[in-house]
Amino acid sequence: MSRPGVRLVTWRALRARRRELAALGGWSLVESLPALLSGYLVARAVDEGFLAGRPVNGLAWLGVLAVAVLLGAAATGRTYRSLGAVVEPFRDEVAAQVVRGALRDATRAGGRPDSAAVTRLTHQMEIVRDTFAGLLMVTRGFLFSAGAALLGLLALAPVVAALAAAPLVAGLVVFLAALPAMVTHQRAYVRAGERLGQSAAAALAGHRDVLACGAQTRVTTDVARWVSAQATAERMLARMAAIRSLSLGIGGWLPLLVLMVTAPWLVERGLTAGAVLGALIYVSTGLQPALHTLVQGLGGGGLRYAVTLENILRTYPVSDDKRPSAPAARSPHCRPPTGPAGCSPAxxxxxxxxxxxxxxxxxxxxxxxxxxxxxxxxxxxxxxxxxxxxxxxxxxxxxxxxxxxxxxxxxxxxxxxxxxxxxxxxxxxxxxxxxxxxxxxxxxxxxxxxxxxxxxxxxxxxxxxxxxxxxxxxxxxxxxxxxxxxxxxxxxxxxxxxxxxxxxxxxxxxxxxxxxxxxxxxxxxxxxxxxxxxxxxxxxxxxxxxxxxxxxxxxxxxxxxxxxxxxxxxxxxxxxxxxxxxxxxxxxxxx
Missing domain, CATH: 3.40.50.300 (P-loop containing nucleotide triphosphate hydrolases)
Structure with missing residues (x-):
């Protein structure tokens, strides 16, 4: 019997709520209208309005952009409603799995209560809920915002889109290559925190026995060891922030530098001043924020989500076997001598x-x-x-x-x-x-x-x-x-x-x-x-x-x-x- 991992459990949760996801995608599309139209409308306002001596036309183009911004702002509120319809049922399912698993372990023959179950149900469960929601938001935000910005760049000039997309892809490659190491350090941090909770709970519960046996130094050393382990893991996570900054510099800031350096060459090839300005707007307000949100979201909340849910599933696995279980050889209600032949004593x-x-x-x-x-x-x-x-x-x-x-x-x-x-x-x-x-x-x-x-x-x-x-x-x-x-x-x-x-x-x-x-x-x-x-x-x-x-x-x-x-x-x-x-x-x- 296999045990579903984080990816499979997440995919099941998303697939089970296709209608809610479709609503989230629809409102996200409306929300991305400013990212799609901003550079193009600014370019039109500059080239056909202000530089052409027709300020009214320029203001009219900017008015269209203002309407798009208002529509996008209205859609943002609807996206959070759709997000709750996806996240909260998933959170309830995982919480129910934790409760069932903890009760099963505590009530089985030879079982015992697990003090870490409280951590999983409270702290870790809230991490899963919040980071799952954040993961959905940053992923759909990057897809729609970056996609809209690239479409807008293509509408201005395909060569500009190519100049901006190349560093963006390079920055994503650097970030994705570092993700396995980030997951490893995040996993170490979560497990150290859980072991620290278990160690501290045992020390507090048995403090009288500790004092009676004179084991204060030993118990204090054990708790301090897990405090140090958690601190070391947290320092390693902080160092991973440097890699995130590198990927942001390559994918977010380098496109701006490329566009500014190549601006004279682009103008010589017939690109208007408004188009150059529009391209810079697409990069600075569309691609760069989208990449920043994705990297920070995946590198922070995404890692916490994957490792924390992995920890919960490892402790309280969800069966992947959908086949009905085989009937028991004997019914628990089979009682001799009134029961069928072959029943055992009650x-x-x-x-x-x-x-x-x-x-x-x-x-x-x-x-x-x-x-x-x-x-x-x-x-x-x-x-x-x-x-x-x-x-x-x-x-x-x-x-x-x-x-x-x-x-x-x-x-x-x-x-x-x-x-x-x-x-x-x-x-x-x-x-x-x-x-x-x-x-x-x-x-x-x-x-x-x-x-x-x-x-x-x-x-x-x-x-x-x-x-x-x-x-x-x-x-x-x-x-x-x-x-x-x-x-x-x-x-x-x-x-x-x-x-x-x-x-x-x-x-x-x-x-x-x-x-x-x-x-x-x-x-x-x-x-x-x-x-x-x-x-x-x-x-x-x-x-x-x-x-x-x-x-x-x-x-x-x-x-x-x-x-x-x-x-x-x-x-x-x-x-x-x-x-x-x-x-x-x-x-x-x-x-």
């Missing part, structure tokens, strides 16, 4: 080992577990035993040191984040609710759900009173005005609506009262798929088909009754929970 954990650090004692070691469709597992254990860690491993949010986690036969670590999101839902203790309507919050994981489906979900999970108090599905939700339990209830309804076959509730109902918690867990137990509940009350363990006990030693799995006999940790936990226990539990505890 959840299968094999030889899982995980610890926080290479020398830390593993929280889980060589752990295996299998969940079938409609299995309801409660996970219990003392604080720090690894319950939330197991939830994160099952959801693919952290990678194990050894072993694998399979959902519906697919290895979690090998599944793309978008597909993984359709295979499992993890609801944490701190429920997230965003500002918007209640319906929008509930549809977050199932956008196609209609109002009737949402109403059914509210009734199933006992959330109807909350919806009524808020004002119905269309009511606006202000997260800061909701209690922790209300936020948990909304998150639970959202997860219940999701099509994912696995739901993991990581103490996701701890702020609900016991009766409402029972209603929520019962609704999830009736839902197709598998349910894992990180329990915080004995009632959650009693409702589960099986209970997994994590206590820092070897995990134990069994029913409530089995664990009362087999697990001392479970008996202690049951005794510590503050709620009534059935008589057979109390007798087992005493025994």
């Amino acid at each position: 959840v299968e954990v094999r030889g899982l080992t995980f610890g926080y650090g290479p020398r830390a004692r593993p929280i889980l070691q060589n752990f295996s577990l299998t969940l079938a469709d409609r299995d309801h597992l409660a996970v219990v254990g003392p604080s720090g035993a690894g319950k939330s860690t197991l939830a994160a491993l099952l959801a693919g949010l952290v990678p194990p040191q050894a072993g694998t986690v399979h959902l519906a036969g697919a290895t979690v670590a090998a599944v793309e984040p978008a597909e993984l999101a359709r295979m499992r839902v993890l609801v944490p203790q701190e429920a997230y609710v965003f500002t918007g309507s209640l319906a929008d919050n509930l549809r977050y994981l199932r956008p196609d759900a209609d109002d009737h489906t949402l109403e059914v979900a509210l009734d199933a999970l006992g959330a109807r009173p909350l919806a009524t108090r808020l004002g119905g599905l269309g009511a606006s939700v202000a997260p800061a005005l909701l209690s922790a339990g209300e936020r948990q209830l909304i998150a639970a309804v959202r997860a219940w609506l999701a099509p994912a076959p696995l739901v993991v509730l990581d103490e996701a109902t701890c702020h609900l009262d016991p009766a409402l918690e029972a209603t929520v867990e019962a609704a999830f137990a009736r839902r197709p798929g598998s349910l894992v509940v990180i329990a915080h009350r004995i009632s959650s363990a009693l409702r589960a088909d099986r209970v997994l006990v994590l206590d820092g030693d070897e995990p134990v799995v069994g029913t409530h009754e089995q664990l009362l006999i087999r697990s001392a940790t479970y008996r202690v936990l049951v005794g510590c929970w503050d709620e009534s226990v059935p008589p057979h539990v109390a007798s087992a505890r005493q025994g």
Whole structure:
């Protein structure tokens, strides 16, 4: 699968907006009228008006030029409107690619947030937008202005056009030959700036550890190294300005010198004084400014655009493969025993080992577990035993040191984040609710759900009173005005609506009262798929088909009754929970 480069991505953006580009070109043509007519009209005004003793005719020619200038000025305003119609959608597309890439990297198995993503989305994204707009303006400005000036010179005298075009081409050749070196130095500058941002962010985030370890000198040296690298790259860019000045001197000023030196010879060949003056106007107000704008634009903004967009595309590539992806070998909704023959268990954990650090004692070691469709597992254990860690491993949010986690036969670590999101839902203790309507919050994981489906979900999970108090599905939700339990209830309804076959509730109902918690867990137990509940009350363990006990030693799995006999940790936990226990539990505890 190939990755489009800067040229291809730019070409796609321009091709997708051909109508807007056509409008930009049309208004640019009108804008270039003064550049096309200025030298010719001045020549007529001099030769047929002022030098001929007819000043009225001369003023009339200049009046025509004034009208052309007014038309060009009016067209300039329209060009910027057309420019925005091309640039802003392109900027939004690239920004969306950065956001998607950053979220994908941060949420994939083993991924981590990238501090440089903020730089790409803010500083670098604005560079791309502004320089892309500038690149379009200077390119179309050179094409139309220089083209109009050359056409005007041809209309005056072909020999004059040839004398002016030769140095112009030479100046362009010098500039284009130096462009690769300019790109190299611009690339070094952008990358040094990004590395400086990463280094500084790491130093600031870990400043307490730096002080505790006495590593101030080392960290300061590392940051200073990237400061020096960025300064060196910036100095090299400044030196490239000399090459730009050379090309401007050859292509912009040398034509004027050539015309002035050859003026006597041109007059001897029949060129009028007005024509010589008109030629000088074409060069000084048309060719020279157009070349100056092009060289400064490409040598400055153009380089920044190419290198910055290259950096973004290298980090968050856009696929060039337009073919649809092959269907997965197994659907994530394939659940035995109700599913087709050959489906794998809903959840299968094999030889899982995980610890926080290479020398830390593993929280889980060589752990295996299998969940079938409609299995309801409660996970219990003392604080720090690894319950939330197991939830994160099952959801693919952290990678194990050894072993694998399979959902519906697919290895979690090998599944793309978008597909993984359709295979499992993890609801944490701190429920997230965003500002918007209640319906929008509930549809977050199932956008196609209609109002009737949402109403059914509210009734199933006992959330109807909350919806009524808020004002119905269309009511606006202000997260800061909701209690922790209300936020948990909304998150639970959202997860219940999701099509994912696995739901993991990581103490996701701890702020609900016991009766409402029972209603929520019962609704999830009736839902197709598998349910894992990180329990915080004995009632959650009693409702589960099986209970997994994590206590820092070897995990134990069994029913409530089995664990009362087999697990001392479970008996202690049951005794510590503050709620009534059935008589057979109390007798087992005493025994």
